[in-house]
Amino acid sequence: MNVAVLVLVACVAAVLGIAAGYWLPPHGRVPAGVRERSERRILLPFSGQEISRRSFEAAVRLAKAENATIMPAFLAHVPMSLPLESALPVQCARGMPLLEAIEQRASSLGIPVDSRVGRGRSARDALRRLLEQEHFDRIIINADEDPRVGLSYEDLRWLLQRAPAEIMILRPSFRDERRISMDAVSGHF
């Protein structure tokens, strides 16, 4: 009797082990931590080499409160002389480290992050294309981005009128000039 139970338990354990082996990585499902992502999505677009710490902190606060995912998005500008689908290694050399820095900070705070890269003839065009492709619940923009490389006040007005999401525009603060730049990346990136 005891032997039969032992054999049965062993068989069940073996079956469970085989099933687990099959379903677990590298073939299997995506890990639970990744699967259980939140539904709400907060877009944090940027086009320069740094973003204000206030906009990042606002995104983190909202993400924590709403159990949302922060989606930092680098908006790359394609010169008219290049096809829209061109690779942009020079801009990426500036944008990717900042994307990495934002992702590292948000991840270290336990906030899910899902980055994006937008590409267009201007920052506004890149943002418009991104908004056409995906849904975002909120967009957080800093009003003191350098309009030569980022979104101008005109672009912000356009965003308020057109974007199908809640927009949070942070006014410039002269008392708080803290920024997150590519220098904040941890490691050799």
Add this chain to the structure above:
Amino acid sequence: MVDGPEQTRGRLKVFIGMAAGVGKTVRMLQEGHAEQEAGRDVAIGLLETHGRVETARAAEGLALIPRRRMRYRETALEEMDLPAILARRPELCLIDELAHSNIPGSAHAKRHEDIEDVLAAGIDVLSTLNVQHLESLNDHITELSGVRVRETIPDAILGRADEVVLIDLTPEALLDRLRAGKVYPAERIDAALNNFFRIENLSALREVALRQVAEEVGAKRLTTELVGSRVESLAADAPQAVGERLLALVEPYPGSQRLVRRAWRSSQRLGAGLDLLWVRRPGRALSEDQERSLKALRQLASVLGARMLEEESDDVADAVVEVAARRASTYILVGSSRPARGLARLRTPLPQRLMARLPGVDVRIVADRAQRPGVESP
């Protein structure tokens, strides 16, 4: 020239620089003088002085083969006289501006094709080239400078040159030359300073030029070493061995973007190409989130200039080995794997399997830096 059947072909030496005005043509002319003084028959096949006094002065004392006059759309134009060069048969011919496009109706569309004829006739050639004229760098430099150069040449032309000499100048020194009117006439200086000749452009172009020549030197050294040794069989594979190529394994979930960015940075440092590979399990449908992640990965690959490959296979290692061989990958980058459970613990981890099956290929496990102690929080 050297002896033997292949040695009747002339030798090509190219003076390459980051931009106009660094002194490529003058250096070419100085070398022509030195060869002439050494007793060789030297002639200028084509010289573009662009009105620069310094250049015209450097050409004095060298024989000049007159240009050929041609008519194109009712306009009289001048072009290099290839038949005259071949008839004159100097030992060494100086031909400026390797990337020049000939007037329609010429024997060849491009000057480098004319130069091929000159070399084939056993005449040595000295020529000049700006780095932005190289086909593979054209888009990159357009992005850097905002100016697209229309006249390009295949990189292989430079690869076939017997010698490549970099004419280097600091951006500051070039700007001084420009302001002093040594590059363009006075009326063009302001426009040049405000457009192409900006210090950030020149610094970036200089870096590109230095890197390009370093790669040429590296490639030639390897080829020479291989040909000179007993490993001719290896030499057949030399094109793959010359350059590094990275292969990053991705999956359609957000964490993969980090891996791609790290792989891209490494590829930039190595001056290597980057491929991304996603091995899809046959018959398995993607969730909406995975579809979105996959789309984002494709977009990221496109912006970075990486190639996104998608393969269907039951075994990730099989697919990676096949793709690595096909793409001549020298580095494989994988994300850190999740802790195994159940019988999966008994399976050899993917990096080990790859190392066993891809000898000579580096396998790198990319960590999540956010997990590293000491990452600052806001």
